Amino acid sequence: MTSLTRALRIASVLLTGMVTSAHYGSRAIIYEGHAGPYEIVAVIEPPMVIPAQVTVLVEIKGGVPDSVTVQPVAYGLESSNAPAPDALRREAGDNQRFRGTVWLMTLGTYRFRLTVHGDQGEGTAVIPVPAILAGKPAWGAGSSLLLLAMGIGLIAGTLMVVKAIARDGLRSPGEPVTAFDDARARRAGREGMLVWAGISGVIAVWWVQLSAGYDARIFQPYQWNVSLASESGTRELRILLDDPRWRRPSARLLSDNGHPLHLFLIRSPALDVFAHLHPVELDSATYRVSLPPLPPGTYRVFGDLVHADGIPETLVDTLTLDNPIASPWVPVSEDDSWWTALDDTATVLRWAEPRGTLSAGSAQLLSFSLRDSTGGVLPHEPLMGMDGHAVVVREDLSVFVHLHPMGTVSMAAMEELALQDGVQAPHDMRHAGTAVTPVSFPWVFPSGGRYRVWGQTRSAGTIVTGAADFVAEEVP
């Protein structure tokens, strides 16, 4: 087990429930890359409510660190608009691991400036972290009941005190209780209950108003409509994007590896057909892409995009193809590709066998390499600026993640935020040349079950795709 997997094992305590956001079904932000001269792995779990605390875990893989600080800077602002960096605490027993928390107070995208100080000087990585209200707040059953009991106790106590004072308070010492006093006490009790009813009503109305204000700030994903259109003999998809609340700062989408929208089609339930397409703009709300000759069936469609404010999102839809597409395929982009389980090519993308059982919630390193028919390793070339791409889905399609060798961070958001910081985005993008080393992806399975992983890279100018199945065990 590498230090990477050891470090990411900490993510097991961080993963919370499934929330629809970027990457469907999994929220942890995993970054493997550089902070200046240091190689680091960082895991950040975004919170469910804002304002709130965010836990940051960092492992320094190369170099001897003295200290690690993290400073969250809100979108569009400068470092001087952020509080002083927080120092992370070194983990007991491991000099290379650091952990700490930072407070995020407003909605939007933050850039977390992770700075490592150590034997090789100082280095900073800029990691985008979206801060959104992910859903309705959970009222803990136990604490809510306790709160209710305290409230009832307080109301009852007040009425008792009020009645007692009404009965006794105006009598001189030594005076006996009269019927008049008792009547006054009863009247005070009744009036007290009316007052409490009024106060409770006011607080209830106020609470409802505050709750509605909270609900209004909950992240509302884009809605979209994916439909078939036949034009000049080729099958095309029309994708209509809709912002249900017109609250985005701008309709602009950030270009992720050169494309504003990444579309994935996966035939269900067999998961035996996979397409990775890059629609182009038809107008400001509509995108089009020409479909490869996919066999008929029901397809789950996933769309990855990144908003102008750095918040990534994955949209989900279903598409039924009735007739096979016979006409030749003219892809709109040279990065478009598709794969079926029946594909047979000389070059094979082979995923490495996992060592031991894969546990959900703990760190994994999935890697593939290109092999020829004799099993020899073949060189691969960059695909959209990366050594490779991977897509992980759970067999019931409740989880979908588009992975890069750097992890789950949004590349487009990272580049945009690095620009705001005035630094070069520290990432491992490659634009040319070949390599023979396996392409690895840091990953944490969010839950037990069967998963299918597709890997893609380029070889001799063509995109090569290969799939493998993994079984993750749920850890009790």
Place this chain on the structure above:
Amino acid sequence: MGNALATAISPQEQTGQQRAPEPVVRSAPGLVLPVVLGASAATLIQVSLLWDMSWHFSIGRDTFWTPPHVGIYAGTLLAAVTAAGLVLRCSRDGGTRSQPSRWVELLGFQGPSGAWVVLLGSAAMAAGGFFDDWWHRVYGLDVTVLSPPHVVLFLFGMAVVQIGFWMLAAVAIGTTPRHSTALRRLGNWLAGTMILVLAVLGTEQTFQTYMHGARFWLVTALLFPFLLIGFRAAGSRWAATSAAAVYTIVRLAVLWILPFFPASPELGPVYSPVTHMVPPDFPLLLIAPAIAIDLLLQRSHPSRAPWKLGFQLGAVFMILMLIVQWPFASFLMSDASRNPIFVTDNFRYNLPSSTYTARGEFFYEPAWYAAVAIGASFLVATVSALGGLALGQWARKLRR
């Protein structure tokens, strides 16, 4: 308590004196020490509360155990222990005496009414603290003064604790005439702490930038006449002035001392630079209407034509406040006030430079809107003053 207004307005105000003469009360437990402890607890709580506000303006991040929070817990604990001890002493003494009950009986115990109210307020503080923690976990940290848990903490907690000790002082003045002067002063001091806590609750409506607009005058007219009039200790001639003086002195002390301490924000985004603790605003000039209210009440009896008196008090309050606070607000908005005395250039870290406050401008409202609101404030001040008169009348009749 609900019938207090009715009896205050009715002619039978002197019901206390129409009953049987009071028997001699032997060795009732001393109430002076509990009142002193109560005033100390109230002061500790209010100073800590102002410190906590400054903490939120300057540093932002806080935990359960920050020094201002500890001050509030300590003050509450002191209040609760004082009241509980008093109830236990009264219960023990009452059991052995020929008269079965000397004090207010509840659940087998007996004690002065104020002690029971303090215990209620302390319980509300505990519940409010739990509620606040729950609210932060569910809805996230709040960045406002007015949230439901804060209302429970300030209004049902702190204010009730302070009212309880004030009621204790009111009763003590009757039972220990030897110490009545000291008790009157303590009662007025507690009235000052009442003004402090309700001024905190109304902070966001009484910012300097709102001082020429509707909400400032409506909120001021609602809160302060009641506070200045309602908590007069019996026989005290300068009660409102004393209470306003306590409020003013405590706020000035906090205003001038806190900026000596360095601080830097631990939460973002940081829109205004902060290098030292940012104190709550310069106090309102309540001392001016307070003096006028005292002069008016020295010359009139609350039981005669209370509606007319209420209207006069409300009008006096509004006129004096308009005369002093309105031009003073203009001064506070000017550059001349940006010095360590008036401290109008020390902004909280999360105040964007585009706001009215940061630009030193009054929040814009059409002139007619503010004028109508100020007119309505005269009515609101009358109602507030009547409420104060009713409370004062009721407290005069408190015997236990």
